[in-house]
Amino acid sequence: MNPEPDTPQNHDEARRTFLKQSSVLTAMALVPSPVVSAAAAELDETVAAAFEKVPLKLEINGKKYNLKVEPRTTLLDLLREQLHLTGTKKGCDYGQCGACTVHVDGQRVNSCLSFAVMHDGRKVTTIEGLADGDKLHPMQEAFVKHDGFQCGYCTPGQIMSAVACVREGHADSETEIREYMSGNICRCGAYSNIVAAIQDVKQGGQKV
Amino acid sequence: MNQFQYVRATKQQAAIEAVAKDANAKFIAGGTNLVDLMKRGIMTPQKIVDINRLPLAKIEHQANGLLIGALALNSAVADHQLVRERQPLLALALNAGASAQLRNMATVGGNMLQRTRCSYFYDLAMPCNKREPGTGCGALEGVNRMHAIFGASDKCIAVHPSDMSVALVALDATVLVSGPQGDRRIAFADLHRLPGDTPEKDTNLAPGELITAVEVPDGPFTKHVHYQKVRERASYAFALVSAAAALDLDGTTIKAARLAMGGVAHKPWRLTAAEQFLVGKPATEETFRQAATVAMQGAKAFKYNAYKLRLAPNTLVQALKTATAA
Numbered sequence: 001m002n003p004e005p006d007t008p009q010n011h012d013e014a015r016r017t018f019l020k021q022s023s024v025l026t027a028m029a030l031v032p033s034p035v036v037s038a039a040a041a042e043l044d045e046t047v048a049a050a051f052e053k054v055p056l057k058l059e060i061n062g063k064k065y066n067l068k069v070e071p072r073t074t075l076l077d078l079l080r081e082q083l084h085l086t087g088t089k090k091g092c093d094y095g096q097c098g099a100c101t102v103h104v105d106g107q108r109v110n111s112c113l114s115f116a117v118m119h120d121g122r123k124v125t126t127i128e129g130l131a132d133g134d135k136l137h138p139m140q141e142a143f144v145k146h147d148g149f150q151c152g153y154c155t156p157g158q159i160m161s162a163v164a165c166v167r168e169g170h171a172d173s174e175t176e177i178r179e180y181m182s183g184n185i186c187r188c189g190a191y192s193n194i195v196a197a198i199q200d201v202k203q204g205g206q207k208v
Numbered sequence: 209m210n211q212f213q214y215v216r217a218t219k220q221q222a223a224i225e226a227v228a229k230d231a232n233a234k235f236i237a238g239g240t241n242l243v244d245l246m247k248r249g250i251m252t253p254q255k256i257v258d259i260n261r262l263p264l265a266k267i268e269h270q271a272n273g274l275l276i277g278a279l280a281l282n283s284a285v286a287d288h289q290l291v292r293e294r295q296p297l298l299a300l301a302l303n304a305g306a307s308a309q310l311r312n313m314a315t316v317g318g319n320m321l322q323r324t325r326c327s328y329f330y331d332l333a334m335p336c337n338k339r340e341p342g343t344g345c346g347a348l349e350g351v352n353r354m355h356a357i358f359g360a361s362d363k364c365i366a367v368h369p370s371d372m373s374v375a376l377v378a379l380d381a382t383v384l385v386s387g388p389q390g391d392r393r394i395a396f397a398d399l400h401r402l403p404g405d406t407p408e409k410d411t412n413l414a415p416g417e418l419i420t421a422v423e424v425p426d427g428p429f430t431k432h433v434h435y436q437k438v439r440e441r442a443s444y445a446f447a448l449v450s451a452a453a454a455l456d457l458d459g460t461t462i463k464a465a466r467l468a469m470g471g472v473a474h475k476p477w478r479l480t481a482a483e484q485f486l487v488g489k490p491a492t493e494e495t496f497r498q499a500a501t502v503a504m505q506g507a508k509a510f511k512y513n514a515y516k517l518r519l520a521p522n523t524l525v526q527a528l529k530t531a532t533a534a
Contacts, residue, residue, distance in 0.1 A: 048214045071214035071256065074243065094244050095310060107283075107312045114239040114313060117214055118258055161309065170308070182443035183307020 054117045060085070061129025069116050076100045076111040079126060087127040087156050091185070098184035101157040101164075102126050108164035110183075127156035130163070138206040139163050142197035150188035158184045162198045163208050171202040209246050213255040217262060220386060220418065226257050228388040228416025235259050235418060237279055238313040240306075241322040249332060250339060251323075264317075264420055267291065273425040278317030278384075278418070282372065283308065285316060295424050297433035297454050297466075301375035304437045307444045317419040319372045320383070320399065323410065324474075325446050326354070326366035337363045338407040345407075353512035354448070357520065358473040364407030365510060368400060368475050369446050375435060377476040378452045378468035381424045387417035396422070400475030407474070429454035429466060432534050436527035437470075438519060447471035449520045453527035455491065462486045462495075467503065467528075472520055479503045479524075496528040497521075 048054040053068035060083065069078055076093070079085045079102070088111060091099030095113040102111045103125040130137040139162050142148070149155040161184045165171050170180035177198050178191070186194065201208060217223035227233045232254035236242055245251040264279040267288050274294055276285055285291055286302035306314060328334045328346030335344035347355055347365050355365040373396070381396040399411050413419075432455040439445035450470035456463040465486040467479040482503035489495045500521035509517050 047216075054214055070211070072209045072211060072246075093247065095240055098307065098309060101309055108309045109313050110240070110309045113243045113310075115214075115236075115243065115256075115258075117216070118236070118239065118260055120216075165308070168308070179443050180308050183309045 056117055056120050058119060059123045061125060071115060071117055073116050074112055075114055075116045075119060078116040079111060085126050085128055089153055089156055098161060099154050099157040101160040103160060103164060108161050127160055138201050138208055142200045146193045146197040146200060148194045148197040149190050154184060154186045158194055165198060166202050166208045171198050210252045212253055215255060216258045220262050223257050223259050224386060224388060224416050224418050230255055233257055237315040237318040240310050240314045245323060248330065250330060273423055276316055276422050278420050279315050282311040282314045282319055294426060294430060295379060297379060297429060297435060297452055298375045298424065300435040301371045301452060304435055305371035316422055319370050322370055324366035325369045329366060338366060341408045351512055352510040355510060355513050356473050357507045357509055357513060357516045358477055359402040361403045363405055364403035367471050367473060371437065371450060371470060373476040374450055374452045374468045374470035376422060377478045378454060378466040379424050381422050383419055384421040384423060385417050386420050387414055397478055403474045428456040428464065432457055432531045434527045434531040434534060436523050436530065438523050449516055449523045451524040451527035453531040455531050457491055460490050462489055462491050469520060472516065491532045493529060496525045500524045
């Protein structure tokens, strides 16, 4: 069991407390009234008003986090802005480029298109969690070996997607790899080398 | 993005009531469309009811056919052995949509309720009767190359973007719905609607009604099926035109056909007249061409989408040819 890390969000706690206090009167006026009725009827386990932060438990790269997030915080923004796990990239922020791909409970998803609170209790793996200490993951090694990138911005998403592609059993041919990697856009056009890296890992038979 | 109240539902009825009594409330499942629209300020719900913890993700076979829970993921449905064996057309259509990552998030219920990708709907600086009733339609006299050729009105010429729904309408699916007034069943062809004078309404669902499952009846369409999607790149793009074809063949004679097109109307477009035309005829390209002519009756193009008047029948013929050879 890992100890609970000192989450980076605490660094700004004083400033945020001030902001929260100074904005609370404004926010009160904006609270939708059903918050009271929904809670009173015991409809749901979690009801948070618009200005409140919601408690959120996540396991990220093997570490357990007890967090508080605004409901509108996407999983991507939580990772990058609150937890400073900036390996996961924000490309388009609309689910069109795949740069933000992470694994949630082992499945690849676009972290930009869901609210972090929706993932309460789940396990998230980002590019930072792929290597075993200093030993790169076989897919990372293959991307280096085959020059599977130029500028590198899409690479974390490509690698997370590539690992999932092999695990899902969708890497049996070049055609299949291209189809199942189509959610990751590379503006540099490193596609043929990315395909070669994935084929290398697949044919190498290493555990991914 | 606007702030909103977040409610995580653990009981179906509570979720329904929460949305039914608040016009500014929305269910959220995968979020792949709603979060996108909220980031752009196109939808601004004041309350989000998270239904992901409701037990609605089962995929099972019952007496009438497949019963697929509304929260079943697109990827889970496409990969499910029951679906691949009994309704391969549905699996093909699902895998033609979005990307592997999005299919791991998007649910069956959410897929059918996704909004149009009309660029005028997405552009807050442009008029759009669907986004803001009464402001006009930017696409009508605009760059309408992606737009409808069937069933459009002078208020809206947008198309429905779902691939999965094209297969479901062809396969005579039924949508199971639960609402404040109780449960009801909706024939898939009646779920979505044509724009008419109220394009802000995509479907015939009442406020607070929640899709709980979709039922796909068993049928003979387990072999000769194909989903042909034409798009501007090889993968991960919305359809210009798509066609779902399912044939029941006796040798080379067509016993029954199920046909629908996507990217051509405000709803997934079932082609019943063309289906009836095919019954008893030989499965040849010539027959398919004639059926496509039947299918295209009533089509009307706008300034920039006249290409669809040729692309749509050609896509349908290709789908039928590939289905026959499958």
